[in-house]
Amino acid sequence: MSMLTPGFADPVLDAQAAFRAVLDAMSRPGRLQNAGRGLTPPAPLAPAAAAVLLSLADAATPLWHDAGAEADGWLRFHAGAPVASAPQDAAFLLATGAPPAIAMLDAGIEEEPERGATLLIQVEALEEGNGLRLTGPGIEHEHRLLVRGLPEGFVAAWAANRALFPRGVDVILCAGDRLAALPRTVAIAEG
Amino acid sequence: MNAPMEGYNFAYLDEATKRMLRRTILKAVAVPGHQIPFGAREMPLPYGWGTGGIQVTAAILGPADTLKVIDQGADDTTNAISIRRFFTRVAGVATTERTEDATIIQTRHRIPEAPLREDQVLVYQVPQPEPLSKLEPRRAETKRLHALADYGLMHVRLYEDIARLGHIAKAYDYPVMVNGRYLMSPSPIPAFDNPKMHRMAALQLFGAGREKRIYAIPPYTEVRSLDFEDHPFRPIRAPQACALCGSRESYLDEVITDDRGGRVFVCSDTDYCGTRVAARKGAA
Amino acid sequence: MYVAVKGGERAISAAHAWLDETRRGDPAVPELTVAQIEQQMGLAVDRVMAEGSCHDRFLAALAIKQAKGDLIEAAFLLRAYRTTLPRFGASEPLDTGAMRLRRRISATYKDLPGGQVLGPTFDYTHRLLDFALAAEGAPPAAAPEAETPVASTPRVTELLAREGLMQREPADPGEPGDLTRQPLAFPAPRDVRLQNLARGDEGFVLALGYSTQRGYGGNHPFVGEIRVGHVAVEFTPPELGFPIDIGEIGITECQMVNQFKGSRTEPPQFTRGYGLVFGHGERRAMSMALVDRALRSAELGEDVTAPAQDQEFVLYHSDNIEASGFVEHLKLPHYVDFQSELENLRTIRAALVREAMPEAAE
Numbered sequence: 001m002s003m004l005t006p007g008f009a010d011p012v013l014d015a016q017a018a019f020r021a022v023l024d025a026m027s028r029p030g031r032l033q034n035a036g037r038g039l040t041p042p043a044p045l046a047p048a049a050a051a052v053l054l055s056l057a058d059a060a061t062p063l064w065h066d067a068g069a070e071a072d073g074w075l076r077f078h079a080g081a082p083v084a085s086a087p088q089d090a091a092f093l094l095a096t097g098a099p100p101a102i103a104m105l106d107a108g109i110e111e112e113p114e115r116g117a118t119l120l121i122q123v124e125a126l127e128e129g130n131g132l133r134l135t136g137p138g139i140e141h142e143h144r145l146l147v148r149g150l151p152e153g154f155v156a157a158w159a160a161n162r163a164l165f166p167r168g169v170d171v172i173l174c175a176g177d178r179l180a181a182l183p184r185t186v187a188i189a190e191g
Numbered sequence: 192m193n194a195p196m197e198g199y200n201f202a203y204l205d206e207a208t209k210r211m212l213r214r215t216i217l218k219a220v221a222v223p224g225h226q227i228p229f230g231a232r233e234m235p236l237p238y239g240w241g242t243g244g245i246q247v248t249a250a251i252l253g254p255a256d257t258l259k260v261i262d263q264g265a266d267d268t269t270n271a272i273s274i275r276r277f278f279t280r281v282a283g284v285a286t287t288e289r290t291e292d293a294t295i296i297q298t299r300h301r302i303p304e305a306p307l308r309e310d311q312v313l314v315y316q317v318p319q320p321e322p323l324s325k326l327e328p329r330r331a332e333t334k335r336l337h338a339l340a341d342y343g344l345m346h347v348r349l350y351e352d353i354a355r356l357g358h359i360a361k362a363y364d365y366p367v368m369v370n371g372r373y374l375m376s377p378s379p380i381p382a383f384d385n386p387k388m389h390r391m392a393a394l395q396l397f398g399a400g401r402e403k404r405i406y407a408i409p410p411y412t413e414v415r416s417l418d419f420e421d422h423p424f425r426p427i428r429a430p431q432a433c434a435l436c437g438s439r440e441s442y443l444d445e446v447i448t449d450d451r452g453g454r455v456f457v458c459s460d461t462d463y464c465g466t467r468v469a470a471r472k473g474a475a
Numbered sequence: 476m477y478v479a480v481k482g483g484e485r486a487i488s489a490a491h492a493w494l495d496e497t498r499r500g501d502p503a504v505p506e507l508t509v510a511q512i513e514q515q516m517g518l519a520v521d522r523v524m525a526e527g528s529c530h531d532r533f534l535a536a537l538a539i540k541q542a543k544g545d546l547i548e549a550a551f552l553l554r555a556y557r558t559t560l561p562r563f564g565a566s567e568p569l570d571t572g573a574m575r576l577r578r579r580i581s582a583t584y585k586d587l588p589g590g591q592v593l594g595p596t597f598d599y600t601h602r603l604l605d606f607a608l609a610a611e612g613a614p615p616a617a618a619p620e621a622e623t624p625v626a627s628t629p630r631v632t633e634l635l636a637r638e639g640l641m642q643r644e645p646a647d648p649g650e651p652g653d654l655t656r657q658p659l660a661f662p663a664p665r666d667v668r669l670q671n672l673a674r675g676d677e678g679f680v681l682a683l684g685y686s687t688q689r690g691y692g693g694n695h696p697f698v699g700e701i702r703v704g705h706v707a708v709e710f711t712p713p714e715l716g717f718p719i720d721i722g723e724i725g726i727t728e729c730q731m732v733n734q735f736k737g738s739r740t741e742p743p744q745f746t747r748g749y750g751l752v753f754g755h756g757e758r759r760a761m762s763m764a765l766v767d768r769a770l771r772s773a774e775l776g777e778d779v780t781a782p783a784q785d786q787e788f789v790l791y792h793s794d795n796i797e798a799s800g801f802v803e804h805l806k807l808p809h810y811v812d813f814q815s816e817l818e819n820l821r822t823i824r825a826a827l828v829r830e831a832m833p834e835a836a837e
Contacts, residue, residue, distance in 0.1 A: 012201045016253040019213045023251065026220045027394045027409050028309075056217075058210050091214075110338035114218040114227045137223050137370050138409035140392075166372065170221045183221035183409075185370065199559065228658040235555040238800030240807065263811045267483045270807050276484075300811045318804065329787050331661040357826055362819035363812035381815035401797045403658040427818045445814055459811055 005040045007054055007078035018055040022172065025181035030134040030143030032126055037177045042070040044096040049120050049174040050074075056118075057081040057092050064090035066097050094120045095151075102157045105169045113166035116184065124149030126175045136186040144191065145180055147173060158188050196280045202249040203281040208232055212250035212405070216396060219407035224369025225337070226320050226404040234400065241274055242400030244297050244316035248278065251312065251396070252295060257285045259293035264301035264442065264459030271299070290462050300363075302384040304441045304463040307393035309410060315378045317399040320406065322366045322376040342374045345417065353422050362427060368415045369408055377414075383426040383442050388414040431456040436467035498543050512536040521725070521754025522546055526795060527553030528655070528674045530724045530753050547676075551796050558655070565650045567709040567718050571728045571751070572630050574704040578755075581631050582698040583732060589628025594703060595755075631700040632730045632747060641745045642735065663786055668770050672763045673752050675793030681758060683783040684765035692769045692781025696748060699732040703755050727752050729760035733768050735775060746775060 008014035021033035036051030045067050053075060057063050062084035063075065075081065084090035087100040099121050108115035131146030132155070150173075161168050161184060168184030182188070200206065208230075215229040234242040252258065258278055262271035266288040274297065275286050287293050290303045299316040307313060323333045326344040336342070345366055352360040359365075365382035369375045377385055378397060388395065388408060395408040408414060418424035429443045434455040441463055443456040458464035499506065513520055513536035523535040527550040534553055542548035578594025581587055595618075635641035651666035659667065672680055687693055705725050709718040729750040737743030748768025750760035769783035782788050792798060 239804030362815035
């Protein structure tokens with residue numbers, strides 16, 4: 001713990017900037033945003049995912065992750081989110097390896113769909129312009145998003161998640177200091 | 192950017208409150224048109240005077256933003272001035288009266304006439320977020336109706352208007368369906384503005400402080416004003432031209448000029464009107 | 476030609492300057508100090524602390540001065556300030572049985588351990604304007620003090636509970652909810668209802684309590700006990716793990732004893748209506764206890780028929796900061812919606828006239 005790298009240099013303004021990146025990403029599914037540039041979280045935690053958690057997670061949001069002890073210490077110190085004992089109890093989840101099945105996460109209830117979890121998945125790379133075809137709210141015609149390292153079976157699992165609407169899980173894909181969001185409304189077709 | 196007020200956090204709210212608001216806003220975007228309860232804080236301005244919009248703006252606002260605040264379409268209405276002053280004091284952000292220069296526009300009762308862009312956010316002040324409130328005052332019940340997408344009450348109400356008056360009697364706060372799923376209050380904007388919400392390029396956020404609800408419409412999302420096949424939705428404006436800029440497209444305020452029936456009509460959107468007048472002067 | 480009116484900003488500044496001037500009143504009259512308000516307008520300070528949801532006599536007195544004596548406005552100032560304060564956590568439950576009492580009365584027993592203590596009360600005063608007060612004379616002579624110090628004063632409801640006649644409340648209900656952080660959801664738990672009533676508008680809670688007495692959701696209340704005084708506040712810092720005394724606050728507690736029919740599983744027992752407010756506020760605490768009991772109707776298996784029993788009705792309308800904000804917002808400009816209403820009305824009327832007299836409209 002003594003060697004902890006710092007969190008946001010400016011906790012107020014950096015958190016605001018990271019949040020706006022997530023808000024833009026969630027409002028325009030598949031469009032790339034930058035977040036966390038300058039952050040040096042312990043591996044395997046990447047800057048974008050770290051920035052999202054620092055700006056949104058806290059004592060009120062149980063967090064599940066698979067990023068190991070060092071990242072755990074960093075997240076606890078800088079975000080202070082309690083650890084969720086199981087993925088289905090988490091408000092935020094961070095998967096740096098194979099993510100837990102979306103279908104087993106908290107999707108909220110019909111009266112309170114906002115309780116659906118937010119799943120961060122760290123992938124190898126994100127690029128705009130080709131790859132997955134995204135349509136739905138936030139997208140004028142179609143957005144294309146190329147995801148390297150997308151978990152196996154994701155597109156099929158996503159279709160099942162989307163069918164739950166208004167219940168559902170929202171996903172934020174992170175790679176390095178880039179991120180793109182997939183709110184539960186978005187339809188994904190393979191390119 | 193000016194230095195924000197001493198003794199207060201940037202944009203007034205503490206960081207834990209901002210995180211709570213930000214999480215709520217993100218879920219609102221993910222479930223378009225669904226009202227999400229949130230722990231609204233007691234703001235230094237009265238409930239009913241824009242505290243919901245102020246909290247949403249405070250949660251998203253950053254030093255790079257330029258803020259515009261309008262009430263009834265105008266930048267110089269007293270409450271708009273008061274809210275703009277508040278953000279100048281507590282966040283030191285740049286403000287503008289020009290729609291095209293703003294990155295965040297907080298509004299009460301209007302949508303600007305000029306189409307908004309992708310890099311802009313429109314924040315609505317909402318007095319009563321529950322579109323069914325006049326038909327069913329119990330929130331436990333309306334919550335259930337939204338879960339079931341059971342909007343029969345509203346259809347019956349609108350149909351009764353047509354049966355009685357030949358018209359739908361709602362002229363403002365005219366209910367809309369968002370993304371084909373949720374019945375939503377557009378806040379008390381004139382029905383004239385409803386079509387602007389449909390597939391708007393800008394993100395639309397709605398904050399109701401007293402009722403403690405936040406909801407959102409993502410960009411390019413379908414927003415349909417409720418109507419019937421034989422009684423299609425019709426936006427209404429006064430059938431006059433603006434006395435200042437001559438617009439026949441904009442929404443007009445009626446101004447009484449004397450006690451003998453004298454009146455003029457002028458644009459409610461003061462920036463739209465001013466820009467047109469200036470352009471005409473420039474051309475002349 | 477029509478010229479649009481500008482100058483709102485200047486008008487606001489001028490209005491606020493005028494407000495400051497009228498607050499001060501005639502400068503020939505000495506200015507009120509915050510200490511004077513705190514000492515001599517004590518019950519106003521108590522009301523502002525209760526509705527402002529913040530126990531701080533100095534701040535409440537300052538708010539009263541700033542608000543020109545408008546107590547709802549003062550409570551609003553205090554609430555808005557309170558919001559900016561960090562929250563450390565929830566205190567240990569107050570032990571009102573160990574209160575340092577100024578006043579303690581029971582209507583259910585002629586005498587009881589600890590006795591009846593009238594304390595500084597308006598009760599039994601004859602409401603005759605005292606013109607001597609206008610003379611601003613010397614301070615009144617000190618009130619005589621009881622010779623024997625007040626002995627241990629167990630709570631009346633506890634005496635009943637020991638006999639099995641009073642329904643017991645859960646011993647450790649856990650950390651209470653906080654509606655300043657979580658919005659109301661229904662059905663609302665009792666801790667949140669009590670918090671709402673403790674901050675609620677005194678007039679509203681009073682009227683609702685009164686309505687239960689007149690048969691709107693009536694129960695049959697007795698004042699088991701009212702106690703007014705000071706009580707220690709204890710807080711357990713997580714890093715210490717044991718409670719420490721962080722000071723004393725003035726409160727008023729009222730426990731109403733109400734009848735309950737009993738059921739197949741429970742023998743008949745009295746049930747409790749509870750009121751606890753900051754400062755000396757008997758009217759508020761008693762009304763709160765009546766409304767608390769009325770709001771328990773559903774969970775006690777009683778019919779919910781009256782306004783005071785309707786959780787949504789009571790809890791959504793009790794807050795005078797919310798209520799006055801929304802009522803007063805009607806004075807903000809509404810000309811845009813009004814205009815759309817005007818045009819709609821004109822259109823509908825024109826259509827009706829055309830229908831009635833097709834030729835005339837041609």
